Amino acid sequence: MPFRKIAWESDYELGIERIDAQHLHLFEIVNKIYALTDNDKIKEEIKTILHELNDYMREHFEDEERYMEKIGFPEIEEHRLFHANIIEQLTHFVKTPNHRLDILQTKMKIIAKKLLIDHIIYDDMKIKVFVEASLIDEQDDEIIEL
């Protein structure tokens, strides 16, 4: 039985276009693992996807950190640490992949939930809340100015 992909939910959206698009792309890379079928080159194929995931995750985190800086997100240092911790765990996973597809696909699910989905839901959502609160503050300022 083929393993099911990880599904994107609207609950994961931050409403920040660039970051949402990057998160979605991370899901797409993870899901390449579920499109694999056993063959002679499976080790190479697994390696390529996992490296793509690791590289893109780093790129995305750098981008997200630049965004947090730009908007003056107050919990940026804590968030940087979350990113560093995720990269450390992901790098370990990428360096020691299981080449038995069913095992790798199961482990990938656990990693995706822990390092990608939970980070979006619990940590990245704070950025969304901050952005929305800032917008409300701006509106209040306008009202006061009037």
Ligand SMILES: [Fe+2]
């Ligand atoms: Fe993040």
